[in-house]
Amino acid sequence: MxxxxxxxxxxxxxxxxxxxxxxxxxxxxxxxxxxxxxxxxxxxxxxxxxxxxxxxxxxxxxxxxxxxxxxxxxxxxxxxxxxxxxxxxxxxxxxxxxxxxxxxxxxxxxxxxxxxxxxxxxxxxxxxxxxFRGYGVVWTDVPVKNFAEARERAVSMGAEGPTGLAAVTMSALNALGGSKFNIVKGYSGNADQGLAMQRGEIQGSGSLSWEYIDSLDWVKQGKIRFIFNIGLSRYHRIPDVPTVTELIDNEDDKAVVRLIASSTExxxxxxxxxxxxxxxxxxxxxxxxxxxxxxxxxxxxxxxxxxxxxxxxxxxxxxxxxxxxxxxxxxxxxxxxxxxxx
Structure with missing residues (x-):
């Protein structure tokens, strides 16, 4: 519809x-x-x-x-x-x-x-x-189920370059939202990060696309958990996954995260x-x-x-x-x- x-x-x-x-x-x-x-x-x-x-x-x-x-x-x-x-x-x-x-x-x-x-x-x-909404995801066997737990436990997350959406978003979430993402930069794209996850190099990714995730049937097979949605609105296929702006309480900090997420529009x-x-x-x-x-x-x-x-x-x-x-x-x-x- x-x-x-x-x-x-x-x-x-x-x-x-x-x-x-x-x-x-x-x-x-x-x-x-x-x-x-x-x-x-x-x-x-x-x-x-x-x-x-x-x-x-x-x-x-x-x-x-x-x-x-x-x-x-x-x-x-x-x-x-x-x-x-x-x-x-x-x-x-x-x-x-x-x-x-x-x-x-x-x-x-x-x-x-x-x-x-x-x-x-x-x-x-x-x-x-x-x-284009990017999604922060981890394997289901990673001991982090949501963003609240990402504030308590470090998790290694793949990203592209230092100015890419994943790296910038997770850097802001670490500084403004108290998360402990260990950002592993240098991956060329979704496919590269997905392979790195499967090889065990990283525990998750900071910005995989829905198309890539869906193409591997990771959701249907229950292989991953969604931690956040880099977007200004929730995605109708996974409505329980919060946007990154929802993870920040302070209004001045929220404006920064909102600007970062606005690029997805x-x-x-x-x-x-x-x-x-x-x-x-x-x-x-x-x-x-x-x-x-x-x-x-x-x-x-x-x-x-x-x-x-x-x-x-x-x-x-x-x-x-x-x-x-x-x-x-x-x-x-x-x-x-x-x-x-x-």
Whole structure:
């Protein structure tokens, strides 16, 4: 039901957009994409949910664009996704032939980092497939059943780089919530952390995706416990798992954790460089919305166990702009949990 509501909205929005285009005489550059190859840069390694999402879009988005351009996905992991943002902002042509998907924590890095580089609110937002909530999990034989017990007993938890969502969240929970997570950094993604858990290198992970967990049937088999949900709202499939903001009592501290968790609302969103001509921006945005409403696309997403909570490019633009306007007090405090930021 949750997914169906979003799909109906997407179909309705597609009709409105197409109607508006017809009234204005259509795009000023309907043939720009004919014969073109569009690159989708992926700020994550192969095999994870972001990689699957990008390859799904690469198979379907071109069918919704006049001229049916080819889409080529290219993995570009690095710096917890910041590499893709900076490449799109500073290197890629700003003509609408290169777009990307990257990790939500990369946008948080940009909110907090005053140095030069890509500015997310100035980039061209195309649309979002879904929010991305990460989950802190441990094996069921680990002597920590919930966050309260994580305050009493240390547990080794996998994470990506020091600015990744898992590491930043657990660092904040340790400092502000009194937990004793032993954060083991350096894993490349969900699959890498999952293998490390199975090898016994770590007892859990600080940010596994639902798709990855579900693909291994760990929930059905009762192999893991959920400790926290890195998101602003509880997930309907596991409604008893608290969000990280619920684990913090002090309101000033809660604002810091809320900012960290807000990056999950960026989720699996597609973005282009700044300055893409407006007519091409509208072509990409309308095509993305039409793709979301396409039954074949939805069927493929379901086969991959990729849930859909779409938002339009315009909605994403507002969301990112709002995040970039976070108060300096909260930014300064949050920087303490992302080492190396200026």
């Amino acid at each position: 949750h997914q169906r509501v979003f799909i109906v909205a997407a179909v309705a929005l597609t009709g409105m957009l197409n109607g508006a285009a017809a009234q204005s005489g259509g795009s000023a550059a309907p043939d720009f994409y004919r014969g073109k190859t569009i690159s989708i840069l992926i700020g994550a390694p192969p095999g994870g949910g972001f990689d699957l999402a990008a390859r799904l879009v690469a198979r379907h988005l071109g069918r919704q664009i006049a001229g049916q351009p080819a889409f080529i996905p290219q993995n570009m992991p690095g710096a917890s996704g910041v590499r893709v943002i900076d490449y799109l902002f500073n290197v890629a042509p700003h003509d609408g032939a290169t777009i990307g998907i990257t990790l939500p924590s990369s946008y948080l890095s940009k909110v907090l980092d005053s140095s030069e580089g890509g500015k997310p609110h100035q980039m061209t937002w195309i649309g979002r497939l879904a929010a 960026i989720g699996r969103a597609f973005v282009g460089p700044p300055g893409i001509p407006q007519d091409r921006t509208e072509i990409l945005r309308q095509a993305f919305t039409a793709m979301i409403g396409n039954q074949e696309f939805r069927d493929d997403a379901e086969k991959l166990k990729l849930e859909l909570e779409p938002q339009t490019g315009a909605e994403m633009q507002k969301l990112v702009t709002s995040a970039m306007n976070t108060s300096q007090k909260v930014i300064d405090r949050t920087r303490d949990f992302m080492p190396g930021l200026k």
